Amino acid sequence: xxxxxxxxxxxxxxxxxxxxxxxxxxxxxxxxxxxxxxxxxxxxxxxxxxxxxxxxxxxxxxxxxxxxxxxxxxxxxxxxxxxxxxxxxxxxxxxxxxxxxxxxxxxxxxxxxxxxxxxxxxxxxxxxxxxxxxxxxxxxxxxxxxxxxxxxxxxxxxxxxxxxxxxxxxxxxxxxxxxxxxxxxxxxxxxxxxxxxxxxxxxxxxxxxxxxxxxxxxxxxxxxxxxxxxxxxxxxxxxxxxxxxxxxxxxxxxxxxxxxxxxxxxxxxxxxxxxxxxxxxxxxxxxxxxxxxxxxxxxxxxxxxxxxxxxxxxxxxxxxxxxxxxxxxxxxxxxxxxxxxxxxxxxxxxxxxxxxxxxxxxxxxxxxxxxxxxxxxxxxxxxxxxxxxxxxxxxxxxxxxxxxxxxxxxxxxxxxxxxxxxxxxxxxxxxxxxxxxxxxxxxxxxxxxxxxxxxxxxxxxxxxxxxxxxxxxxxxxxxxxxxxxxxxxxxxxxxxxxxxxxxxxxxxxxxxxxxxxxxxxxxxxxxxxxxxxxxxxxxxxxxxxxxxxxxxxxxxxxxxxxxxxxxxxxxxxxxxxxxxxxxxxxxxxxxxxxxxxxxxxxxxxxxxxxxxxxxxxxxxxxxxxxxxxxxxxxxxxx
Amino acid sequence: xxxxxxxxxxxxxxxxxxxxxxxxxxxxxxxxxxxxxxxxxxxxxxxxxxxxxxxxxxxxxxxxxxxxxxxxxxxxxxxxxxxxxxxxxxxxxxxxxxxxxxxxxxxxxxxxxxxxxxxxxxxxxxxxxxxxxxxxxxxxxxxxxxxxxxxxxxxxxxxxxxxxxxxxxxxxxxxxxxxxxxxxxxxxxxxxxxxxxxxxxxxxxxxxxxxxxxxxxxxxxxxxxxxxxxxxxxxxxxxxxxxxxxxxxxxxxxxxxxxxxxxxxxxxxxxxxxxxxxxxxxxxxxxxxxxxxxxxxxxx
Ligand SMILES: Nc1nc2c(ncn2[C@@H]2O[C@H](COP(=O)(O)OP(=O)(O)O)[C@@H](O)[C@H]2O)c(=O)[nH]1
Ligand SMILES: [Mg+2]
Numbered sequence: 001x002x003x004x005x006x007x008x009x010x011x012x013x014x015x016x017x018x019x020x021x022x023x024x025x026x027x028x029x030x031x032x033x034x035x036x037x038x039x040x041x042x043x044x045x046x047x048x049x050x051x052x053x054x055x056x057x058x059x060x061x062x063x064x065x066x067x068x069x070x071x072x073x074x075x076x077x078x079x080x081x082x083x084x085x086x087x088x089x090x091x092x093x094x095x096x097x098x099x100x101x102x103x104x105x106x107x108x109x110x111x112x113x114x115x116x117x118x119x120x121x122x123x124x125x126x127x128x129x130x131x132x133x134x135x136x137x138x139x140x141x142x143x144x145x146x147x148x149x150x151x152x153x154x155x156x157x158x159x160x161x162x163x164x165x166x167x168x169x170x171x172x173x174x175x176x177x178x179x180x181x182x183x184x185x186x187x188x189x190x191x192x193x194x195x196x197x198x199x200x201x202x203x204x205x206x207x208x209x210x211x212x213x214x215x216x217x218x219x220x221x222x223x224x225x226x227x228x229x230x231x232x233x234x235x236x237x238x239x240x241x242x243x244x245x246x247x248x249x250x251x252x253x254x255x256x257x258x259x260x261x262x263x264x265x266x267x268x269x270x271x272x273x274x275x276x277x278x279x280x281x282x283x284x285x286x287x288x289x290x291x292x293x294x295x296x297x298x299x300x301x302x303x304x305x306x307x308x309x310x311x312x313x314x315x316x317x318x319x320x321x322x323x324x325x326x327x328x329x330x331x332x333x334x335x336x337x338x339x340x341x342x343x344x345x346x347x348x349x350x351x352x353x354x355x356x357x358x359x360x361x362x363x364x365x366x367x368x369x370x371x372x373x374x375x376x377x378x379x380x381x382x383x384x385x386x387x388x389x390x391x392x393x394x395x396x397x398x399x400x401x402x403x404x405x406x407x408x409x410x411x412x413x414x415x416x417x418x419x420x421x422x423x424x425x426x427x428x429x430x431x432x433x434x435x436x437x438x439x440x441x442x443x444x445x446x447x448x449x450x451x452x453x454x455x456x457x458x459x460x461x462x463x464x465x466x467x468x469x470x471x472x473x474x475x476x477x478x479x480x481x482x483x484x485x486x487x488x489x490x491x492x493x494x495x496x497x498x499x500x501x502x503x504x505x506x507x508x509x510x511x512x513x514x515x516x517x518x519x520x521x522x523x524x525x526x527x528x529x530x531x532x533x534x535x536x537x538x539x540x541x542x543x544x545x546x547x548x549x550x551x552x553x554x555x556x557x558x559x560x561x562x563x564x565x566x567x568x569x570x571x572x573x574x575x576x577x578x579x580x581x582x583x584x585x586x587x588x589x590x591x592x593x594x595x596x597x598x599x600x601x602x603x604x605x606x607x608x609x610x611x612x613x614x615x616x617x618x619x620x621x622x623x624x625x626x627x628x629x630x631x632x633x634x635x636x637x638x
Numbered sequence: 639x640x641x642x643x644x645x646x647x648x649x650x651x652x653x654x655x656x657x658x659x660x661x662x663x664x665x666x667x668x669x670x671x672x673x674x675x676x677x678x679x680x681x682x683x684x685x686x687x688x689x690x691x692x693x694x695x696x697x698x699x700x701x702x703x704x705x706x707x708x709x710x711x712x713x714x715x716x717x718x719x720x721x722x723x724x725x726x727x728x729x730x731x732x733x734x735x736x737x738x739x740x741x742x743x744x745x746x747x748x749x750x751x752x753x754x755x756x757x758x759x760x761x762x763x764x765x766x767x768x769x770x771x772x773x774x775x776x777x778x779x780x781x782x783x784x785x786x787x788x789x790x791x792x793x794x795x796x797x798x799x800x801x802x803x804x805x806x807x808x809x810x811x812x813x814x815x816x817x818x819x820x821x822x823x824x825x826x827x828x829x830x831x832x833x834x835x836x837x838x839x840x841x842x843x844x845x846x847x848x849x850x851x852x853x854x855x856x857x858x859x860x861x862x863x864x865x866x867x868x869x870x871x872x873x874x875x876x877x878x879x880x881x882x883x884x885x886x887x888x889x890x891x892x893x894x895x896x897x898x899x900x901x902x903x904x905x906x907x908x909x910x911x912x913x914x915x916x917x918x919x920x921x922x923x924x925x926x927x928x929x930x931x932x933x934x935x936x937x938x
Contacts, residue, residue, distance in 0.1 A: 061777075064778045064781050069927075106802050109802075238690050248688060268805075298685070309654045358810065419806065428811060428812065
């Protein structure tokens with residue numbers, strides 16, 4: 001075998017009848033991957049069903065269920081296997097019908113590339129956008145839009161360019177939503193006649209880009225999994241009594257000798273690699289030990305890499321069970337039980353907050369409750385809309401509370417440890433698949449009260465739109481000065497405001513907190529909660545804290561309704577802050593008298609995309625405050 | 639062997655599937671049909687649980703019409719590995735004289751295979767049942783999940799399969815319900831042979847070409863394996879160099895003319911062949927959509 005490129009898993013998706021099954025079937029044929037007896041059967045069947053006047057109906061190769069052939073639609077995924085001189089392929093031909101979105105998601109969940117078909121006559125339709133979104137959410141980084149049925153639009157370039165532009169705007173919406181495929185290409189084709197599948201079509205001399213097959217042969221496999229931090233979820237514990245337990249025939253005598261029990265942990269390395277002798281932590285217990293031996297089948301090895309199903313033995317006797325996670329010592333993994341997640345809803349019964357489901361991921365099962373729905377994603381522009389339920393095939397965001405803490409990674413960092421499913425506690429049906437965005441550390445014991453007066457009504461009484469203006473920046477950057485000035489201006493405009501500052505928070509509410517990492521995180525969490533309560537009371541809240549860590553600011557952002565959290569980066573260079581040094585803190589920090597001082601011996605993580613960035617070198621406080629006011633007016637908040 | 643090579647990836651994923659099913663099972667069992675796929679599946683199970691014996695028995699549904707060589711290979715294999723082997727035959731069917739010669743292949747399969755399998759599974763109370771089916775074998779198999787839900791009557795509902803996301807199967811089930819688990823779903827016939835070659839896995843000799851007594855029926859070569867085969871007037875077995883691509887009951891498995899006497903020879907033959915594996919399986923063609931129908935009723 002010359003194809004050292006591994007296996008590429010891809011899917012064909014897009015709306016119903018756009019030609020997915022036809023394309024895959026034709027591709028199999030053109031690459032010489034069909035047997036003669038299959039081809040003969042296909043010719044016969046095409047002639048019988050023949051609504052295509054003697055042309056082969058390649059979709060019959062894929063639509064293998066009786067009801068699919070009767071109805072002429074694809075109901076469930078079909079998997080086909082083929083190879084070229086470049087690599088092996090596993091292709092999932094998925095159903096286009098909205099009703100079978102769960103089967104499309106099934107096909108997509110393990111793929112690295114997607115062909116999204118678009119009918120040239122119809123252009124991008126909502127179902128195209130749904131499938132593209134699911135692909136992107138699943139982490140598929142290579143997308144090929146196939147503008148199909150070019151034969152029905154007389155091979156016209158104008159038509160293709162029109163659809164191509166629609167694909168472009170879909171991609172821009174996706175980017176705005178925060179998802180960006182690594183590789184996005186658009187190709188005109190005819191699945192039925194074979195144009196641009198494996199060779200460039202003479203009918204479309206104006207097109208000189210890639211063919212479908214070239215694209216599949218040449219896209220690079222994403223190395224994400226191999227590079228992510230190592231994880232080893234324990235899948236199964238192997239125990240054999242020495243010397244005469246249930247040993248396989250021919251097992252090395254050394255292994256069976258002695259007394260007690262041979263115990264080792266079977267599982268698949270889901271990311272990175274692990275090595276013999278390495279120190280490890282076992283979660284959730286926190287136990288620390290060392291890897292003694294690694295086997296793959298009967299072969300001893302020194303290292304196991306992502307994707308390998310191996311067996312580990314550890315130093316010492318421990319109580320480790322299925323679902324525990326083994327990770328190399330230097331690495332950290334988060335353990336949490338409250339998450340912000342994305343969901344693809346697959347059940348006829350709508351999701352609503354408060355219902356309980358069974359949660360399952362690689363770390364096992366738990367009972368889950370959706371504590372809060374954080375909106376659903378509208379397909380026409382990939383915007384988050386407010387929603388109080390998710391219906392069949394909706395895609396949305398929610399907060400999920402588990403009955404026990406689990407180790408996890410955000411989905412975009414690790415598909416294996418960041419994905420999960422929810423199932424119905426009674427019927428066992430799978431109701432959703434989900435992706436963990438991040439953990440939330442909200443107190444889970446305080447449940448939302450059913451309020452007679454809702455926040456909106458309080459704000460209406462004050463005639464204003466509440467929001468949080470979150471100032472962040474180095475010590476001495478000018479946060480408090482600008483915030484004070486801004487509050488004065490808002491006050492003059494007749495707005496109800498509240499300024500939270502080091503002075504009124506650190507001395508009171510948070511005086512029990514130190515400056516350790518835990519203390520700082522808790523500090524920000526409380527400020528975020530207070531700010532949230534105050535916005536619910538109808539106020540415009542200004543906060544002025546260094547808040548140096550991105551994750552903490554995101555934590556605060558997540559507490560506040562979408563669009564109402566405005567992050568303002570007071571972006572003054574360190575040299576300038578140190579020159580100003582109004583409280584002589586930098587001097588003290590330089591002398592080593594203040595540990596963990598931001599900018600000196602503790603990092604400041606600048607916001608990547610703040611709503612507002614202020615350059616204090618360029619303008620006085622007054623003007624900076626006006627800048628914020630103009631932003632608020634432009635966004636309908638004033 | 640490089641880590642990214644397809645065989646390596648397939649092997650590692652199959653091992654993962656086998657472990658997952660056993661971890662979630664109360665009473666797992668492996669259907670062992672003695673064919674090449676079963677041989678590979680069993681080999682993978684040994685790897686998955688090394689150094690422990692796979693914690694489940696093997697189950698063979700014996701129609702009494704299997705090739706004699708298959709039966710001896712089966713018994714040797716179980717003995718060599720020290721694994722429990724359950725052999726089940728539908729005795730009622732035998733008493734009623736149900737044979738591939740007296741009944742059409744559909745009725746025969748229903749009684750001697752599907753019924754027999756359901757009875758054996760109920761008797762053992764098995765809830766995770768490994769099978770060596772591959773998706774590239776047949777169009778309706780191409781549609782089936784790796785972990786395929788069966789109701790308490792062992793029926794498959796292809797229109798309402800559970801979603802199967804990432805490597806997180808939803809194996810929740812109620813009493814009597816079960817899962818058929820197909821660790822070789824993503825393997826092709828060529829993958830199987832390349833792996834058999836790489837791992838030196840023992841397989842039944844019938845896969846290799848040899849001079850065997852055959853008769854020609856409806857354009858297919860049928861081997862005369864024992865005296866129970868009724869010959870038509872004028873029909874005389876003659877020796878021919880043949881092998882089997884797929885093995886079942888001997889009167890229903892056609893041989894192919896071949897000179898492949900080694901694994902390498904088989905691989906080279908398959909790389910060139912223009913015909914599919916199941917072209918020689920007579921029971922697949924008895925009616926349109928027949929495999930799907932049999933599968934719905936509980937057949938593998
Ligand atoms: N004229 C023309 N018809 C096509 C083309 N591709 C598919 N079709 C037809 O469109 C219909 C739906 O195709 P199918 O592959 O089943 O679509 P799917 O639902 O996306 O899988 C069938 O009648 C095909 O023959 C094409 O490129 N040109
Ligand atoms: Mg289709």
